[in-house]
Amino acid sequence: MKALDITVKLGNRTILHGVDFAAKPSRVTAIVGPNGSGKTTLLRAMTGEIAHSGRVLLNGQDTAKLKPWELAAIRAVQPQSTTIAFPFTVLEIVRLGLSSGLSAGESDLPLRALEAVDLGGFAGRYYQDLSGGEQQRVQLARVLTQVWEPVVDGSPRWLILDEPVASLDIGHQFTVMDLARRYAGAGGGVVAVMHDLNLTAMFADHVVLMQSGRIAAQGTPAEVLTDRTLAEVYGCPVPVNTTPPGGIPFLLPQARAVPVPA
C-alpha cells in the first residue's frame, strides 16, 4: 500500500503537507504521533474518506479508480467509534461485513470472528447495550469477516485500523494486537493508527511517526522510538527503557512473557 504526495486542506489550514507513506504486506505498520499531528487524517485520506490531493495505491492499483465493492474485497477499515441508529444485534452488525465479500450467504465466519475478538456468546446481544470496548471489538469482528483470508489469489488483503485498542482493557489490547500480528504473519497487510507507544514497540514491524502534518521519522520501533525523537515530537521528555524513580508501580505490556511469581 502506497500513498504519494498526500496533501489535505481544511479551509485555509493545511493538515497534511505532501506526505509519502508506504506499508508492506506481512507487516504491521503503526502510525503514531501526538494529538493533531495528522495521523488519523492520513488514514482517512488513504481510505478516501476525506478530500485530498495525491494518489493512493493498493496492491499496485489506484484506489480512486476502483469501485467501492472492488476496494471492499481487498481492504477493510475499522472506524474509531461507531454509533448505530437502529437496534441491530451483534451478529447482524458482524454479518454486514459478509455481504460485500466473496463468502455471502450462510457462513459461520461471523461467529468465528466474534470468537476471535473474545465475544463468543455475544451474537444475540444488542449492539447498543455493549460497552465502548465491546462495541469496538464487534466492529473489529465485522472488519475481520470482510477480509477473513489474509491472502486471496496470491495478493494480500488489508486491515486498516483506527486506534483499534483505544478503549480496551489491557487483556483485550493483547487479544486485538495478537490478531493483527497473526493477520500480518499469514501474509496480510495491517496499517493501524496507534496511541500506545508500548504496544506499538511490541507489535509493530514498521513505525511512522507524524508531527504537524509531516512524517518526522519512520523505521523499526528501535529506530523511531528513541529518547531524542520522542522528546522532540511529543514536546516532553520520554526516556526509553528507563525505570521510574522511587516506588511508583509501573507495568509494561512487554513484560507479559515473564511468568508472574506465585
Added chain:
Amino acid sequence: MSLAADTHQGSADPARGGSTGAPVDRRHQARRLTLVLAALLLVTSVTSLTFGAAGTSVWSALGDLVAGRELSQLDRIILFDIRLPRLCLGILVGAALAVSGVVMQGLFRNPLADPGIVGVSAGAGLAAITAIVLGSLLPAALRDTLGTGLVPVAAFFGGWGSTLILYRTATRGGQTSVATMLLAGIALGALAGALSGILVYMADDNQLRDLTFWGMGSLAGATWTKVLAALPVIGLALCAAPFLARGLNGLALGEAAAGHIGIPVQRVKNISIMAVAGATGAAVAVSGGIGFIGIVVPHLLRLSTGPDHHPLLPNAALLGATLLLAADMIARVIIAPAELPIGIVTAVLGAPVFLWILLKRRAGLGL
C-alpha cells in the same frame, strides 16, 4: 464520563423493552411475518370491499359473479367503480407511505425521519393548495385539459420539485449532507406552510372546504384514473426499494463505513431520494396528506423483527397497505353515512405512537 454514560443509556431503543437480548437470528421470524402480513392484507382487502354506505352485499355479488350471473347495474357500479378503485388506491398509498418512511429513516439513520421531514409533503401540499385557490388563473385551455387532475398533478410536481431543491442545497461535489438536508427540510417546510397560510387566507368558502378535506387526506375520491396515474410511479419506487436494502443496512454504520464495506453510497442516496420523492409525491397527489403511516409502520416492524431492511421493506409495504385500509374502514363507518377524512384517523392513532417513540428516545436525542 457522565456524558458517555448518558449517550449509552440514551441509545436504548424501545425495541428492547428491558430484555437482555434478541433471538440470535431474526431472519426466519421476519420471513414468517411476511406470510402473515400478506394473509392479513388479503383478509383486510376483502373486508374492505364489504364495507360502505350502500348496503350492497359483496358476498352475494361475488357469488353472482362466480356463478356467471349478471350483476345488477347498481352492484356493478358500487363494486367496480367505487370500492375496487378505492381498495387499489388504499393499497398503493399505504404501501408507498410506509416504504417511503423506511427508506427515509434508513437514509437519515434516524427512526424519526419521515417524508414529511424532508419537505416532500410540504412541497406537495403547497402546490395542491395553490392549484385549488389559484387554479382559475390558469389559461382555460390548460385548465380544461387537466380537469379534476389539476390538483393531483400539481401536488406531484410540488413534491418532486421541493425534493430537488433540497437535494441541490444539501449536495456538494456529489456528497449529500444528511444534516444539511434535514435542516433545509425544516426551513422549506416552514416556508411552504407560511405560503399555504396566505393562500388559505385568500380562499373563498368553497375552496376552504376543498382545502380542509384535501389537507386531511382521503381515499374518497378514488377513481381508476387516479389508480392508473399513481401506479407507475409508486410501482417503480416499490420495485426499486428491495435493491436499496443492503445499502440502507450498510448506512446504519455511517456513510464512510458503508463505503468501506463496498456500498456505492452516493448511488444509494440518489435512488433513495428519487424513490421517496416519487412515491410520496404520488401518494399525496391522489389522497392528500395522510400522516404517521410512514413513522408507525416501520417502527412496529422493527420492534418485532429487527432493523434489517431486507425483510423490513416488503413487510412495511404489506403492513402499510393493511393499516391504511383499516383506517379507511374506520373513517367510513365511525360517523356513517358521512365520512371522516382518513388523515384524522391516522393522526389520532399515529400521533400517540409517535410521542411514545419520542419519549423512549428522549435521552438519546438530548431533547
